Amino acid sequence: MTQQLPPRAVKRERAGVRIGTLAGEVGLNPKTIRYYEEIGLLSPPQRTRSGYRLYDATARDQLRFIAKAKLVGLSLAEIGAILALWRDNASPCAHLVAIIDRKLAALDQQLRALGEVRQELAALREEASGGPNGAGTFCRAIEHHERRA
Amino acid sequence: MTQQLPPRAVKRERAGVRIGTLAGEVGLNPKTIRYYEEIGLLSPPQRTRSGYRLYDATARDQLRFIAKAKLVGLSLAEIGAILALWRDNASPCAHLVAIIDRKLAALDQQLRALGEVRQELAALREEASGGPNGAGTFCRAIEHHERRA
DNA sequence: GTACACCTTCCAGTCACCTGGAAGGTCAAG
DNA sequence: CTTGACCTTCCAGGTGACTGGAAGGTGTAC
Incomplete structure (x- = not known):
């Protein structure tokens, strides 16, 4: 490296x-x-x-x-x-064009999903950035997930 | 089902x-x-x-x-x-907010990448939808990939 | 009351995508 | 001429996300 x-x-x-x-x-x-x-x-x-x-x-x-x-x-x-x-x-067979089209449609759907998830996550962030801390179990859980990502 | x-x-x-x-x-x-x-x-x-x-x-x-x-x-x-x-x-620990922020940034990057790939794919589609067919190997390859997707 | 589609748990297998380790070759620097 | 970071091939192992099959219980319909 x-x-x-x-x-x-x-x-x-x-x-x-x-x-x-x-x-x-x-x-x-x-x-x-x-x-x-x-x-x-x-x-x-x-x-x-x-x-x-x-x-x-x-x-x-x-x-x-x-x-x-x-x-x-x-x-x-x-x-x-x-x-x-x-x-x-x-x-450039027609079959191929069909496949690309299908993939493009999938990408568009994905773009929408991405926007939605982004929004939900942002909302969550809002909630999370205020107030007092709870049991702390969640932070520990997150840290656990982080270690593997 | x-x-x-x-x-x-x-x-x-x-x-x-x-x-x-x-x-x-x-x-x-x-x-x-x-x-x-x-x-x-x-x-x-x-x-x-x-x-x-x-x-x-x-x-x-x-x-x-x-x-x-x-x-x-x-x-x-x-x-x-x-x-x-x-x-x-x-x-809502601060750590958690940081993680969400990082994920949001990643999502934004992904959104950009998505747009770029979409564009490249669309360009490819343009090229592919005209002209005569080549060796045909590609279509066969695609069909092979399709079977697994 | 039995057929039939559904449900349960458990365990093993699969597929995509890497990743690590061993055993050894290359090459510029000290 | 040796050290050390790089490279090579080969083969095995690991992770994430399921998925299939066996063996057996449930519950409504005919």
């Missing part, structure tokens, strides 16, 4: 970054990136002669997209399908 | 509904509802003399909230914390 020294920095600026650097940039475990490659989410990157993976800006973009897409609740399978479309962007 | 007959309907309208009915109403597997109770998400409902669970409107509301919250990506643990706050709504 801690990238101490930037060795061969100039050279790698053109040739790409290694997995640890990329992981740091996008906030992922290197293991996760390898895993994404393994399941076909990410196309296999270049390698150095000694076998190290070398990533370019495209990979970083894709990982950032994956992060966003995961955040909104797409499964890795769905994300994989979308990325595949991006890669060879010339496979 | 199929609730054929409504036996004792009038009686249960006041006393609560059984798990199958509730499950049907909120679109869940009865197993899932029991599971939620088991992990402490849902408080144990009343029981009939013979041991059947009887749910009231509150339970239904909570389940609907859970559905929404899950849709926006909250974990069951987080939802549990929020529901706990709801139940004994008199435990």
